Amino acid sequence: MPVPAEVLDRSDSMQTELPTIANSLFNPSFNQAASNYNKGYNAARPAKDIARHLHHVSSTEDEIDLLSEKGEQLQEKALSIIKKLVPEWSDVDHIVMDRISGAMTNAVFFVTAQNPYRRVLLRVYGIGCDQLVDREQELSWLSILSRHGIGALLLGTFTNGRVEQYLDCQTLTRDDIRDPQTSCQIARGLYELHAISQIYPNKRTDIPEVWKNIAKWVPIVESLLPALEKRSEHHRSMIERFDLPQVFSELPLFKQHLDALRSPIVFTHNDTQYGNIMRFRDETGRLVVVDFEYCGYNPRGFDIANHFCEWTADYHSNEPAKLHPSRYPTLAEQVRFLESYLDERDLAQGTVSSSFQRQNDVQQLLREIEGYVLASHFMWGLWGLIQANQSEIDYDFFQYGTERLTSFVDGWTIWKAKVTGQ
Template structure:
């Protein structure tokens, strides 16, 4: 058993190297394995517990999420990482940020970690739906929540000597992974192979560099960004109706415009519809809906007195900023989708998702290049 810490003097989190293999463990065997894991990590919680009940939560696209229940004990949330996601996510960075956020009372507390997953505080709540996210009142509250998250940059400032922007780090890393996986992806399906040949991924390094040059000219302050504010990652607490953003595995330093555009693009997805992987741009927020969101974002008082939000920024200028950064999100998630198409065991059409995002990147890239 270990107690990982970091150079930030973060609180110690109990940990061990146990692996939960969901391909093998089912039913009673899974419950027995998880109970033994809980006994190691949380002996006080497990005292007197002989039986637990495991309840699977649907909706996560990277991980398997479960509620752990036992008589007279507070509920725990168990997150088991998906197959091969270490190619996608910097787990050490994620855990460090979760500990920092816990210290700021933002999001659920990180309780413990193990070989391929973690335990988090369970928050009695309901998860937003796609329709919830798009209603004016909820949308404005998400804007305020996102502003609060972005302003964490004041408490944990971006250090240009050691920190990096997640968007370009991920794009460069994921492109290399995709090119290594390309023969395998093309062998999976004749249809996939034909699409990938037409798409010509060998062109992307040039397009990536040109995309960087275009976006370097857009003033967009670096913030602490969530980078995945889809409706499934926003909870409404039962007692207070407060909104809480969760699941920070893709979070880190990014330009403000990127995180805002990334949220807007999530309006185009309903992961509980008949076509959960299909991007419907007819659902993308209208200009007026974006302005309403951004006006609330700018008017939300900063808890941390962020000097980068000032009177010179208007909802209209912020809309242009986010619109230009949208192409970077299409590119990143398109590459992510190809990696997931190769390895994920989750029932989701990652290949369709990927090709739609990459096509959208090419369209936006052509628009802003000209």
């Protein structure tokens, strides 16, 4: 999803009283800490209840209206909210707000107080985003994850936004995620994130996020197609090209074939594009992941496939909505990533896979990815069309959505013939 972030910075003023899994998402100590933590808490409790138990997050009914509040008025409103949510800011009387460029759905600000010097991140949700994001679920997970040292610590919420810890990190670039060493580091971290389901297992009745989103977004897209078609001849011809009614009618068949892949359901980020992964500006060079708007329980194949799809994006180019399929990782690059993912699994479990077992595991993951890359294209294609109809941000969401849908339709045609033999 095109939501590139910029540089974030970290403050260590708040300490957790609970066992900390890591100061970064990508830390090999996860499983031992997870095991220790799990001895004292009921892993079967719903995530929402656990979030309330782990981390009481302050909240206020205040709201920021970015359309009418500008300049000093905006700063006064922001400072008033921060003071209510973060007691340490009670003696601050002046702030500077720097808006992060490039964020596509939310307005994100670095808020700095000079005397005394403090910094936080202020996030104001975009208009209409509640159609796409389950805020209650997101905040529940943020509360859990931040208390485990994963991502930025959630400091408080207001009606249409939240205040987060400020991280001293550098956002990765489109080239960084292709770097072999960084790619392997991301792979290991992705396994650690997936392993969170060992502490907070999903219920068998839980619907995976990909299908939950598709079920919710398809009716929205159906309702807005007439309005999109009226925008221009280009919009109309592109929409007609997809024959979306036919595509929607084949979703049960598509799901049937994906379910047959038996990809394990784990806790997933679902949006590990390069703008959501950052490297600390210290001697460790460790990585941290941010923006958990779309996180939840999903097939592991979806999360890995979705990351591979993000290799094709360049959100800071002259055509930020254009995808470049030729940049999708080669088979060798995929295998290298998967080997690191499985290395982390074996390390966490204290096992050593035989060459035969490792080869089978890699092939299984490749099969999962082959199918779920199509699910990623379809889900974010729907997302793009919805944003094209409602977002006021200067970004070609329609092009982004249609490019993802084109990749789905073309790929599904080939994959359907392969799995059905027709």
